[in-house]
Amino acid sequence: MSMITTLAKNAATAAKTIIRLSEQQKNVILLEMAAKLRSNFSVILEANKQDMQAAKEDGLDDAMLDRLLLDEARINAMAEGIEVVASLPNPVGQTRDITTRPNGIKISKMRIPLGVVCMIYEARPNVTADAGALCFKSGNAVILRGGKEALHSSKAIAGAMQTVLKAHNLPEAIITVVPDPDRALMLELIKQKEYIDVIIPRGGEGLINFVTQNSLIPVIQHYKGVCHLYVDKDANIDKAVALLLNGKTQRTGVCNALEGLLVHKDIAANFLPLASAALAKENVKINSCQRAAQYFDSPTVLADTEFGHEYLGLEIAVRIVDDIEGAISHIDTFGSNHTEVICTEDKPASQLFQQCVDASVVMVNASSRFSDGSQLGLGAEIGIATTKMHAYGPMGLESLTAEKFLVNGDGQVRA
Structure with a gap:
């Protein structure tokens, strides 16, 4: 049996041990995990230092370096995220009545864990803590396959959490880090359909496409974030500038930063003159349509087909549209089903935008940066689903569960 198959099998076995834990037991363990991250911050920072040094030598761009970097504040934020997860209601075991049939059998549904969740991600060590906590609270084991950029950091974070599991006589395989980032091993991992129930990739477009095209296991895509702000004709200009800058x-x-x-x-x-001045002050590079170019200093003029890029830096694409229908059409063409924002004081316009725009999060007069599990009250998030399976948008505890039917009778048989 290969290393990957053994790892997946152990995770599946470990998942069975969580089912019998009470909500109180899980919460105690989660709070101890948060405390362990704080007490181990020097070990985690040292591991992250190794990752950062290697990343700089490999020439990673500023956006990736920012995602990779840990400091005491970010470690504390991870710990706080785990504490929030501990405070949230446990969805597992929740039931809802469906119907009572004419023959007397009673139908209900119960929330259950998915089983084994496999997270595949790049330079995001915080995913290790977020995914570990969310999966554990929702009764799932998790396999974490981070990129080589974050391997030392991820192992240090998971190691702290595994120490707590071990202290409670639980298998460390509840939270597993794949120790080798070799892509061939990842390919083997996403074919372990006997043991893994769902794959959640987070990272660049290439990673998402590779996993989706090669997996034998259902994939919940966390696709790129090409997020737009539409400033309607009835917008409050001060609000619009603030939403744009933030x-x-x-x-x-x-992924929830504005790109359009x-x-x-x-x-x-x-x-646009006010937006131009505000963006120039922040050294934001402007790409614009021909009509908007006059309002900016030396913008790059884009053809109609050249919009839709995820810049992940101080760069944005600007376009003037004739009306709200033009904005919706642009988003339909160039958006990524992530997050879209309208700034307007016209309620019918805002309702039309929220109804017609195809995105997992559609906002009115609020920053795209709120498209985040913690900001939306979910605690930490395991990802933002941009494909419409059972989850769409930021995925919290409930999104890591499914429902099974419960049927209760009194000896009824089918005629």
Whole structure:
């Protein structure tokens, strides 16, 4: 039996041990995991230092380096995320009545764990803590296959959490880190359909496509974040500028950062000069349509087919549209089903936008940066699903469960 098959089989066996734990037991363990991350911060930082050094030598771009970097504040944030997960209601075991049939049998549904979740991700060591906590609370074992960029960091984080599992006589395989980032092993991993129930890839477009095309296991895609802000003709300009700056510049290397700005032609002359000045102050590179170019200093003019890029940096694409229908059409063509924002004081326009835009999160007068599990009240998130399976959008505890039917009778037989 290969190393990968053994690892997957052990995770499947370990998942069975979580089912019998009470919610209180799981919460105690999670709080101890959070404390262990804090007490082990120097070990984790040293591991991250190795990853950062190697990443710089390999020439990783600034966005990837930002995702990879850990400091005491980010480790504390991971610990706080675990504590939030511990405080959330446990979805496992929740039941809901469906119906009582004419023959008297009673039908209900119960939430159950998925089983074994396999996370495949790149330079995101925080995923290790988030996924470990969410999967454990929702009754799942998790296999974590991070990229080589974050391997030392991920092993240190998982090691701290495994120490707590071991102290409670639980198998360390509940949270497993694949120790070798070789792509051939990843290919073997995503074919372990006997032991793994779902694959969740997080990373660049190439990684998502590779996993989707090669997996024998159902894949929940965390696709790229080409997020837009549409400034409607009835927008409050001050709100629009604030939403633009926060969405684009507060943190650039994340999937909920703005990559596109759409502006109604009737407000362009008032809004775009202010937007231009604000973006210039933040050194944001501008790519624009021909109509919007006049409002910016030496922008790169894009053809109609050249929109839709995920820049993950201080760069944005700007387009003037004739109306809200033009904005919706642009998003249909170039969006990535992640997060879209409208700024408007016109309620019918906001309702139309939320109804018609095809994205997992559609916002009115709120920053795209709120498209995040913790910000939406889910605690930590395991990813943002951009494919419409059982989950769509930020995935918290409930998204890591399924429902099974419960049928209760009194000896009824089918005629």
